[in-house]
Amino acid sequence: MVTIAIVMAIPVIVILGFVLQPFNENWQHLLDNLLLEYISNSLLLMLGVSVGVLSMGIVSAWLTASCEFPGRAILSWLLLLPLSIPAYIIAYTYTGLLDFSGPIQGQLRVWFDWGYGDYWFPEVRSLTGAICMLSLVLYPYVYMMTRAAFLEQSISVLEASQTLGDSPLKGFFSVAVPLARPAIITGVSLALMETLADYGTVQYFGISTFTTGIFRAWYGLDDSVTSAQLASLLLTFVVVLILLERYSRREAKFHSVASKQKGVQRFQLTGWKAFFAALACSLPVIFGFIIPALQLFYWTITTADQSLNKDFFGLAMNSLVLATLAAVVAVCLALILSYAKRLLSTPLVNGAVTVSSMGYAIPGTIIAIGVMLPLAWFDTVFDGWLRSTFNVSSGLLFSGTLFALIFAYTVRFLSVSIQAVDAGLSKIKPSMDDAGRSLGLSPLGVLKKIHFPLMRGTVLTALLLVFVDVLKELPATLILRPFNFNTLAVRAYEMASDERLADAGAPALMIVLVGIIPVILLSRSIANTHIKSNNVPRNFGISLQKSVVTP
Amino acid sequence: MSVLELKRVNLAYGKQIVVKDLSLSLGDGEIACLLGPSGCGKTTLLRAIAGFKSLHSGRIESSGQVLSSSTHTVAPEKRRIGMVFQDFALFPHLTAGANICFGIRNQSNRERQQRRSELLELIGLPECEDKYPHELSGGQQQRIALARAIAPKPRLLLLDEPFSSMDVELRNSLAREIRSILKHENITAVMVTHDQHEAFSMADQIAVISNGELLQWDNAENLYHSPENPFVAHFIGRSNFLKGIVCGSEVATVLGKLNYKIESGLVADASLQGQQVDVLIRPEYIQITHDTEQTAELISRDFQGGCYRYSLRLQSGEEVQALLPSQANYQLGDSIGIALSADKVSIFAQDQKRR
Numbered sequence: 001m002v003t004i005a006i007v008m009a010i011p012v013i014v015i016l017g018f019v020l021q022p023f024n025e026n027w028q029h030l031l032d033n034l035l036l037e038y039i040s041n042s043l044l045l046m047l048g049v050s051v052g053v054l055s056m057g058i059v060s061a062w063l064t065a066s067c068e069f070p071g072r073a074i075l076s077w078l079l080l081l082p083l084s085i086p087a088y089i090i091a092y093t094y095t096g097l098l099d100f101s102g103p104i105q106g107q108l109r110v111w112f113d114w115g116y117g118d119y120w121f122p123e124v125r126s127l128t129g130a131i132c133m134l135s136l137v138l139y140p141y142v143y144m145m146t147r148a149a150f151l152e153q154s155i156s157v158l159e160a161s162q163t164l165g166d167s168p169l170k171g172f173f174s175v176a177v178p179l180a181r182p183a184i185i186t187g188v189s190l191a192l193m194e195t196l197a198d199y200g201t202v203q204y205f206g207i208s209t210f211t212t213g214i215f216r217a218w219y220g221l222d223d224s225v226t227s228a229q230l231a232s233l234l235l236t237f238v239v240v241l242i243l244l245e246r247y248s249r250r251e252a253k254f255h256s257v258a259s260k261q262k263g264v265q266r267f268q269l270t271g272w273k274a275f276f277a278a279l280a281c282s283l284p285v286i287f288g289f290i291i292p293a294l295q296l297f298y299w300t301i302t303t304a305d306q307s308l309n310k311d312f313f314g315l316a317m318n319s320l321v322l323a324t325l326a327a328v329v330a331v332c333l334a335l336i337l338s339y340a341k342r343l344l345s346t347p348l349v350n351g352a353v354t355v356s357s358m359g360y361a362i363p364g365t366i367i368a369i370g371v372m373l374p375l376a377w378f379d380t381v382f383d384g385w386l387r388s389t390f391n392v393s394s395g396l397l398f399s400g401t402l403f404a405l406i407f408a409y410t411v412r413f414l415s416v417s418i419q420a421v422d423a424g425l426s427k428i429k430p431s432m433d434d435a436g437r438s439l440g441l442s443p444l445g446v447l448k449k450i451h452f453p454l455m456r457g458t459v460l461t462a463l464l465l466v467f468v469d470v471l472k473e474l475p476a477t478l479i480l481r482p483f484n485f486n487t488l489a490v491r492a493y494e495m496a497s498d499e500r501l502a503d504a505g506a507p508a509l510m511i512v513l514v515g516i517i518p519v520i521l522l523s524r525s526i527a528n529t530h531i532k533s534n535n536v537p538r539n540f541g542i543s544l545q546k547s548v549v550t551p
Numbered sequence: 552m553s554v555l556e557l558k559r560v561n562l563a564y565g566k567q568i569v570v571k572d573l574s575l576s577l578g579d580g581e582i583a584c585l586l587g588p589s590g591c592g593k594t595t596l597l598r599a600i601a602g603f604k605s606l607h608s609g610r611i612e613s614s615g616q617v618l619s620s621s622t623h624t625v626a627p628e629k630r631r632i633g634m635v636f637q638d639f640a641l642f643p644h645l646t647a648g649a650n651i652c653f654g655i656r657n658q659s660n661r662e663r664q665q666r667r668s669e670l671l672e673l674i675g676l677p678e679c680e681d682k683y684p685h686e687l688s689g690g691q692q693q694r695i696a697l698a699r700a701i702a703p704k705p706r707l708l709l710l711d712e713p714f715s716s717m718d719v720e721l722r723n724s725l726a727r728e729i730r731s732i733l734k735h736e737n738i739t740a741v742m743v744t745h746d747q748h749e750a751f752s753m754a755d756q757i758a759v760i761s762n763g764e765l766l767q768w769d770n771a772e773n774l775y776h777s778p779e780n781p782f783v784a785h786f787i788g789r790s791n792f793l794k795g796i797v798c799g800s801e802v803a804t805v806l807g808k809l810n811y812k813i814e815s816g817l818v819a820d821a822s823l824q825g826q827q828v829d830v831l832i833r834p835e836y837i838q839i840t841h842d843t844e845q846t847a848e849l850i851s852r853d854f855q856g857g858c859y860r861y862s863l864r865l866q867s868g869e870e871v872q873a874l875l876p877s878q879a880n881y882q883l884g885d886s887i888g889i890a891l892s893a894d895k896v897s898i899f900a901q902d903q904k905r906r
Contacts (some may be wrong), residue, residue: 037717120611169673214830253720427643429638429640431636431637431638431640432642434601434603434627434634434640434642435634435636435642435699436635436642437603437626437627437628437848438601438603438627438628438632438634438700438709439628439633439653439654439699439700439703440628440629440703441628442626442628445628450642450771454642454643454644
């Protein structure tokens with residue numbers, strides 16, 4: 001257990017270790033010219049995304065949780081769909097749509113007979129653009145957490161505020177939002193973690209942030225020390241967010257006034273009110289999912305004859321193998337950790353599980369560098385030793401191999417599988433083990449006859465969740481992939497970087513389509529079980545609960 | 552030979568002893584109940600009998616076979632002891648019928664089917680065979696759990712707070728029903744509960760446990776009318792203690808002289824004479840009468856349907872509770888003439904009222 005935790009913590013420890021290294025002249029250069037820009041851009045991005053996800057997330061959560069209007073039921077799960085689109089992919093689609101050469105501007109020029117420079121049009125590839133893109137795909141975190149909190153709130157609290165003279169809308173601001181505050185903060189901190197981790201969008205839009213800075217130091221300057229030092233600075237931002245998230249999750253327990261009331265009473269909206277409610281909930285779906293998905297679909301069709309060739313299936317195969325391997329490793333480790341926690345719940349084991357599940361908050365870039373540096377060091381030392389003693393070369397054993405990639409994915413996504421496995425395992429009450437024993441099963445028999453059939457669905461879910469996350473992960477893959485080894489995400493990134501957006505369509509669409517599966521699972525489990533706001537994990541790490549356990 | 556024999560059983564969590572030197576024995580077909588406040592060690596003891604917890608010292612035997620000793624614990628699956636769990640622990644992936652057959656999966660198909668329909672008939676749920684646990688109500692789950700536990704014909708059945716998740720009305724009817732099922736199948740059983748009414752309606756023999764110690768092992772009537780110990784007197788039923796002085800074969804209280812029987816903490820020798828003791832007065836021993844000088848002031852009352860529960864302050868300043876018919880309608884502050892009517896009362900040494 002402890003070994004797993006230590007291995008999982010290696011990347012972060014390595015990164016932090018570099019703070020102690022002497023700063024070199026590149027760092028001085030950074031300090032003089034770029035660091036301020038990195039920090040201010042990252043902060044502006046975080047600020048903008050907070051505003052974006054809060055406004056979209058809270059409004060849609062409240063409307064779908066406490067009001068009744070046509071289309072509410074379907075919208076309440078459609079609102080989750082943007083989660084399936086990675087930020088860099090939505091950035092490509094809107095660039096394609098809104099660029100100078102895109103269909104929108106082109107049509108405007110035709111209609112008004114404008115030429116280049118005759119008119120002003122908002123520039124997508126800007127900080128504001130990046131804020132919009134990230135907000136559009138990250139608001140579901142706030143939506144999901146806040147909605148769960150609103151549903152959990154006892155209706156009588158709102159009614160109490162009305163008997164004390166508040167209108168429904170005023171009650172929303174004076175009672176519902178303050179009560180949901182911990183859930184809202186958790187949602188925002190999750191969205192901000194993703195914002196900090198983003199590389200694809202900011203790189204494509206040419207915005208200098210920490211992640212692009214790390215890449216520049218790593219590839220441009222070939223200076224691993226400086227990039228690790230930048231990474232550790234980014235890590236401090238992340239730690240603040242982790243603390244914020246932990247704190248608000250704890251807080252949420254005190255704020256939950258859950259009473260076991262069945263059937264939520266919703267305000268019936270009619271006429272123009274209902275229309276605006278439906279509109280407010282449709283806009284995030286239209287802009288966050290439907291338009292980008294249609295654009296990807298269009299690109300895929302127009303380029304089908306060239307893009308859907310043997311090459312493409314090779315890519316898909318690479319992605320498939322990689323994601324499957326990482327999912328299997330992560331889920332096996334999660335099973336070991338979760339069972340250890342169940343059988344011997346000592347502080348040491350619990351601590352090991354906590355450490356092992358920290359990876360979700362840490363940007364892929366940091367993990368990739370934290371994995372690369374020690375492996376490369378080991379390879380060099382081992383190779384040197386072989387050469388000097390046996391006069392043979394081992395070549396690169398770990399760095400630049402699939403091992404490094406899978407290690408990094410496991411660090412990053414282990415928490416997703418731990419959460420899913422934990423949720424499934426918690427449904428098998430200890431008394432069921434005892435019941436099996438008293439009915440004549442050996443401990444192994446209990447595992448076979450009771451745990452295996454009950455955990456099958458859970459394990460599949462956990463596998464799927466890690467699989468999809470790996471498929472979407474871009475920065476870690478870019479840094480760690482073996483030479484000439486491409487995945488769908490990398491191909492989409494490369495095509496977009498070469499300004500061949502249409503060719504990025506097919507791999508991107510593939511990622512989005514697979515990404516929809518966990519969103520559907522998530523919305524089903526939300527529909528089936530009443531999820532407490534402080535139990536809604538990140539990255540859809542929710543087991544299918546009832547829908548899987550009950551045949 | 553007794554079906555269950557506990558010999559000086561000690562159980563511990565780490566260094567903390569939670570069950571101390573507990574011995575008792577249970578005959579064939581008897582239903583026993585471990586009764587005590589929560590945290591007294593009764594559930595730990597039950598888990599030790601089931602084989603989920605090993606002994607610190609002592610022995611657990613069944614029909615001459617040693618099940619547990621400090622050095623050896625027979626695995627739960629080899630004990631032929633059935634158990635009904637507090638949360639029922641039905642397997643959610645199996646139907647009610649399959650749950651019942653879980654413990655007899657090695658028998659032939661025909662035997663299994665026969666036993667299953669027999670048990671479903673017995674618990675009155677033949678229509679539930681193909682339903683999954685989540686489709687059943689709490690009471691139905693309870694009965695399926697019982698049927699599952701008794702399907703393999705265990706030598707002993709354990710029930711861990713079987714009614715704690717039910718509402719009061721269901722509790723009473725299920726307790727009666729389950730008792731009749733157990734008696735019908737001639738099953739020896741041990742039940743754990745903290746509720747004396749459950750214990751009274753289920754058990755032949757009750758073990759009152761406090762702080763890991765067995766205080767009394769007796770039937771319900773004896774526990775109520777002759778508790779051996781002030782804790783038992785307090786825990787079972789409602790009780791008042793009055794001060795009394797022993798003189799001869801009687802004990803004198805402010806409410807008159809009564810015959811007594813000696814309980815723990817006192818020795819029947821010459822020194823008893825003239826000693827101050829505590830006298831146990833059950834509320835129903837107190838009667839209203841007009842031809843007495845002994846009056847008491849009514850300080851509170853609690854309507855309970857058929858009767859009132861009155862709190863009365865005696866002239867001596869002591870307070871007692873009495874159960875009196877609800878037709879007699881006294882008001883707060885009234886003075887009521889009272890007298891005692893009991894054949895024998897239990898007396899205890901003073902200063903040891905509560906443990």
